[in-house]
Amino acid sequence: MKQKHWYNYLWIWSILYFSLGFANILFAWLGLISFCLPLLFAIVGGNKLFCNRYCDRGQLLRFLGSQLGFSKRHDMPAWMYGKAFRYGFMVFFFAMFGNIIYTTWLVSSGAASLQEFVTLFWTFQLPWHWAYSGNVAPATAQFAFGLYSLMLTSEIMALAAMLYYRPRAWCAFCPMGTLTQGVCQIKCK
C-alpha cells in the first residue's frame, strides 16, 4: 500500500470550499486558488503537478468514485476526450469566466445592480441571499457569486461524469487541465 502524504487529503478542501460558500459567499474568492495554482505549476515548472498530485476535485472524484465505489465506470465516447471538444469546452468555460469579470465591472461602475443569486448551468438562478451580509462593495460580492456559480456548476458536471463514466472522467475534459497541458506542450517544444 502506498504511503499517505498530507496532499492525499486535499479532497477535504473541495467539501470545505462549497460549505464555506454556502455560509458566506465571500469565501468563493478562494476558488481563484484553483485557477492560479495549476497555471503557476505549468508556467513556472512546466508540469501538471497540480492535476497529478494536488487537485482537490480530482481527489474527491477518485474518493467517491473509486474508493467508495459510486462510479458506474461506463466508457466515455471518444469525442468527449478528443481535442475539438476539449478545446471547445475550454474556450466556452473561460468565456464564461470572462463574463463573470464583465458583470463584476458593470456592478462596480453602477451600470448593473448586485444579483444575489447562484446561477447553475448559466440558466437556473438559486436564491443565495443568506450568504451575503452586505458589508463589502457590491462588485466584490458579485464576483464571489459569479465564481461560486461557475465552481458549483462544474462540480455538478464533474460529479455526474464520475457517477456515469470513470471516477475522474471530468479530468479528461477539465478546462484547467486542457489549458495547463497546452502550456506544457508549448514549453516542451
Next chain:
Amino acid sequence: MAVKRKARIPQEKCASCGSCLEVCPRGAISIFHGCYAQVDTSLCVGCGLCSRECPAGIIQVEVIS
C-alpha cells in the same frame, strides 16, 4: 517463449491528468513534462489498474511475446 503484459498509452490522446500514475503499484508511470503519461516497460507488470482508472479509457494492456 514467455508472454508478458505491458500497458500502452497513446500519447496524442492522453490528457496527462495522472490518474494512472496514482494507481500504479509499481511506480512505472510518469508524466513527461506535463504533456503525456509514459510507461516504463521494465517496471510494468501489466496488472491493468491504470487501464481501469484512466478517465478516457485509452490505456491498453498488450500481450508481448
